[in-house]
Amino acid sequence: QSVLTQPPSVSGAPGQRVTISCTGGSSNIGAGYVVHWYQQLPGTAPKLLIYGSTNRPSGVPDRFSGSKSGTSASLAISGLQAEDEADYYCQSYDSSLGGYVFGTGTKVTVL
C-alpha cells in the first residue's frame, strides 16, 4: 500500500505534453523531502529520470522535467515520443515509516 498516489495512466499523441502527479502527505513530500522519478520500460529495471525533485541525471533528455509544491510533485514530458511509453514512478522518504516510499506508478501510452 503506497503512500504516494499517482494516476494509473496518462496518454498523449506524439509531440504533446503530458504530466504525471504524485500526491503525498505531511510526513513525506509535505515535510520537505525531495522527490525522485524513475522510468521503467517493459521488461527492464527502473532508470533514474529526475532526482532532487527537479534535476536530470546526465543523459536524460530535457524533455523531462520535475517540480514540487506542498504535498505534491509532478513529472512533465514534453514533445512526447513513442519511446517514452513506459511506467513511471515517483519516490520520496517518509519520516513516519522511517524509510523510502514509492508512488503507485503511472503507465504512459503514446497514441
Place this chain on the structure above:
Amino acid sequence: QVQVVESGGGLVKPGGSLTLSCAASGFTFSDFYMGWVRQAPGKGLEWVSHIDKGETTYHADSVKGRLSISRDNAKNSLYLQMNSLRAEDTAVYYCARISSGVYHGPFEYWGQGTLVTVSS
C-alpha cells in the same frame, strides 16, 4: 562503469530461506549506501531495505524480522538474507546504489533483478 549484479534468486517453499547477493563494480563500494527494492509480478516498486556505509540498516515494516540486509565492503558485495518466506514475498528483487549527492538520495544505479518465487 558502475555495475551491480544480483544473484541467488529461485523457487523456495513457504517458510523457507534464501540469500540474495549483489556484486558491485566500477565504484568505491564502501563510499555508498546500498539498497534492495522489489517488484511483485505485475505490480509497482516497493522499497525493502537499505544500509549505510557501515552496519546501520533500515527495513520496511512488511519484512522486519524476516529479511535482513548486510554488506561486505572488502568483497564489494551486498546481501539480503530472507527467512520465513511467504507467498507475498514473490517478486523481482533489485539491488541499487543510493546516490550520495542528495539527502535521502535516489536509487541511481540498478541491477537487472533476480526473481524470487515462494510457492509450494
